[in-house]
Amino acid sequence: MARTPPQGRGTGPxxxxxxxxxxxxxxxxxxxxxxxxxxxNAITVPEGSGDELGKRFAARAGAVxxxxxxxxxxLLKPTDDRTTWLVVTRWRDxxxxxxWVNSPAFGHGHQGTDRPHPQGGPVSVSSELWSYExxxxxxxxx
Numbered sequence: 001m002a003r004t005p006p007q008g009r010g011t012g013p014x015x016x017x018x019x020x021x022x023x024x025x026x027x028x029x030x031x032x033x034x035x036x037x038x039x040x041n042a043i044t045v046p047e048g049s050g051d052e053l054g055k056r057f058a059a060r061a062g063a064v065x066x067x068x069x070x071x072x073x074x075l076l077k078p079t080d081d082r083t084t085w086l087v088v089t090r091w092r093d094x095x096x097x098x099x100w101v102n103s104p105a106f107g108h109g110h111q112g113t114d115r116p117h118p119q120g121g122p123v124s125v126s127s128e129l130w131s132y133e134x135x136x137x138x139x140x141x142x
Contacts (some may be wrong), residue, residue: 009095014041024064036093036130036134037090037096039091039131040087040132041127041129042130043086043124044083044125045085045089045125046124047083049123049124050078053123054075055126058063058122067099068093069093069095069097069100070090070100071091073087073089073090074086075088092125115129
């Protein structure tokens with residue numbers, strides 16, 4: 001899905017530039033952008049269980065990297081008193097995300113998620129999936 005962003009000055013890693021030709025032969029590389037789908041799994045953990053959640057994700061780091069349309073992943077650990085961790089994944093489009101959700105790899109990767117914390121009790125108490133599309137992006141000054 002190609003579109004022009006409503007605002008913003010750069011492409012950054014979230015909105016790569018695409019080339020193209022305008023009527024009359026002019027380049028449209030600066031005018032066309034790809035929409036990227038962001039999926040955020042907000043996982044609420046009991047106090048003291050966050051590190052176990054982090055260990056489980058670290059053990060599977062890279063497992064989705066070869067999935068068609070997968071563009072990146074971060075596990076965000078709260079730095080305040082919150083107990084909700086965010087699993088942020090970026091996908092080329094909704095179809096790529098749905099293909100992964102319906103794949104054997106998804107089922108394999110989510111086996112044992114109900115396994116208790118080594119010290120007893122659950123590792124997570126709830127999760128909620130949020131869906132976003134990049135609206136504006138800036139590449140930063142790096």
